[in-house]
Amino acid sequence: MKFEKALEYTNKIYRFLRRLNSEGTSLPGKYLRKFYPNFLKKAQTYVSSYKFSVTGTNGKTTTSGILAQILKEAGNSVIHNELGANMPNGIMCAIALGLYQNYKKNSKLECVDNLVIESDEAYLSHIFREMEFDYLLVTNLFRDQLDRYGELDITKKKIQEGIALNPYLKLVLNADDPSLYDIDKNIPNDKIGYAKRRESIYFGFESVEFCDFDDKSNSPSEVIYCPICKSPLKYSKRFYSHLGIWSCDCKTKRPELDVSARVKVFRNYSILDVSYKNKNIMYKVNLSGLYNAYNALGAIACAYTTGIDRKIIAKALENYRPVFGRAQNENIDGREVSIYLIKNPTGACEVLRGLKNIDANLMIAINDKYADGRDVSWLWDVDFEILKDFRGKIFISGNRCDDMALRLKYAGVSLGNMVIDKDVKKTFDFATQSMQRGEKLVVLPTYTALLDLNKILKNKVRRF
Ligand SMILES: [Zn+2]
Numbered sequence: 001m002k003f004e005k006a007l008e009y010t011n012k013i014y015r016f017l018r019r020l021n022s023e024g025t026s027l028p029g030k031y032l033r034k035f036y037p038n039f040l041k042k043a044q045t046y047v048s049s050y051k052f053s054v055t056g057t058n059g060k061t062t063t064s065g066i067l068a069q070i071l072k073e074a075g076n077s078v079i080h081n082e083l084g085a086n087m088p089n090g091i092m093c094a095i096a097l098g099l100y101q102n103y104k105k106n107s108k109l110e111c112v113d114n115l116v117i118e119s120d121e122a123y124l125s126h127i128f129r130e131m132e133f134d135y136l137l138v139t140n141l142f143r144d145q146l147d148r149y150g151e152l153d154i155t156k157k158k159i160q161e162g163i164a165l166n167p168y169l170k171l172v173l174n175a176d177d178p179s180l181y182d183i184d185k186n187i188p189n190d191k192i193g194y195a196k197r198r199e200s201i202y203f204g205f206e207s208v209e210f211c212d213f214d215d216k217s218n219s220p221s222e223v224i225y226c227p228i229c230k231s232p233l234k235y236s237k238r239f240y241s242h243l244g245i246w247s248c249d250c251k252t253k254r255p256e257l258d259v260s261a262r263v264k265v266f267r268n269y270s271i272l273d274v275s276y277k278n279k280n281i282m283y284k285v286n287l288s289g290l291y292n293a294y295n296a297l298g299a300i301a302c303a304y305t306t307g308i309d310r311k312i313i314a315k316a317l318e319n320y321r322p323v324f325g326r327a328q329n330e331n332i333d334g335r336e337v338s339i340y341l342i343k344n345p346t347g348a349c350e351v352l353r354g355l356k357n358i359d360a361n362l363m364i365a366i367n368d369k370y371a372d373g374r375d376v377s378w379l380w381d382v383d384f385e386i387l388k389d390f391r392g393k394i395f396i397s398g399n400r401c402d403d404m405a406l407r408l409k410y411a412g413v414s415l416g417n418m419v420i421d422k423d424v425k426k427t428f429d430f431a432t433q434s435m436q437r438g439e440k441l442v443v444l445p446t447y448t449a450l451l452d453l454n455k456i457l458k459n460k461v462r463r464f
């Protein structure tokens with residue numbers, strides 16, 4: 001089949017599914033693979049400049065979103081899987097839709113400037129086998145959906161398998177995460193032979209200050225052993241979970257930072273003082289949480305290495321709007337609804353840290369479908385004890401609502417404060433209807449519960 005026809009068919013299938021109220025990108029991708037088996041190989045010839053990939057446990061969607069925004073602000077045309085469909089079929093579908101738009105706009109297929117692709121850690125090598133990228137940014141490695149991926153080491157190996165396939169890939173790495181320390185080392189490659197170490201760019205924080213709220217974090221620490229000699233690591237500063245300024249008696253230590261920053265974290269935003277090549281620039285990031293400051297810093301590091309002007313980066317950070325479920329705010333009939341996806345202990349703990357002492361009601365929706373991870377035991381590693389003195393109502397939903405309610409009961413939340421119902425739509429409607437105008441609802445859904453919410457909100461939302 002002709003390449004342009006394959007794009008057109010993919011677009012048709014996607015539109016058709018959307019009319020059926022399905023946001024699916026996996027099915028169109030599956031068909032595309034049939035129409036055009038080497039789709040990614042061909043598609044990459046239509047990207048004229050840098051191709052970026054982003055992987056890691058937490059923060060992929062926000063990091064790649066900020067990076068895409070910076071590239072667009074710099075005047076580039078960008079294809080990006082912005083809705084977070086990060087498995088191979090979803091990625092192929094997003095690229096096909098982007099190229100189809102370009103084809104329609106120009107009445108012939110022209111090159112786009114950049115590609116920004118977030119990829120699930122486990123599937124990185126599927127994408128890298130067919131497409132050569134210029135950069136791979138790795139955000140962090142936390143324990144995530146153990147039943148699907150196994151231990152952290154397995155995830156790391158999967159990422160390394162991907163790196164081995166792309167000989168000229170530059171890595172942009174979070175230096176504060178010791179589990180990424182040797183991810184770029186000792187990777188053999190057929191084309192360039194045995195490279196001892198890839199060219200890597202490191203980013204990280206020198207200091208973190210929490211300004212207008214309690215900074216106590218009880219996020220679980222997973223990797224605390226030296227990546228080389230396996231002794232326990234020492235930290236001169238520990239920012240959250242296992243991220244910080246780390247070292248070991250064997251002289252292994254956090255790599256020198258190419259892009260370093262000092263950050264002041266406020267409840268709804270952060271101020272980053274970023275240092276690169278002996279120049280300091282301040283940036284404001286309009287997202288809550290230290291984890292989002294890390295996401296922004298990763299994107300900034302990527303942009304710096306490709307030579308993008310600092311003013312453009314600042315403007316992009318100002319204009320960046322989070323995608324659905326990533327610290328996003330909606331207005332439902334005068335009630336403010338904030339949605340934060342939760343999917344693993346570290347991410348959930350960091351979200352909860354920002355909720356301490358806030359005046360709001362809370363809805364937690366826990367599903368255990370494939371994309372969520374079937375095992376919900378991670379709920380026991382989340383510091384829900386923070387909610388012990390929570391003053392608002394807590395609405396609990398999703399097919400594992402009973403597990404969640406039990407977890408909260410053990411955390412010291414009184415049963416009288418909870419409303420429990422499996423049905424996400426019913427619970428969401430009840431929660432918003434029982435609130436006064438001007439009141440706030442914070443929603444913490446797992447991934448498939450977030451998709452349910454997306455459908456529910458589609459017709460109700462008026463964006464801020
Ligand atoms: Zn060591």
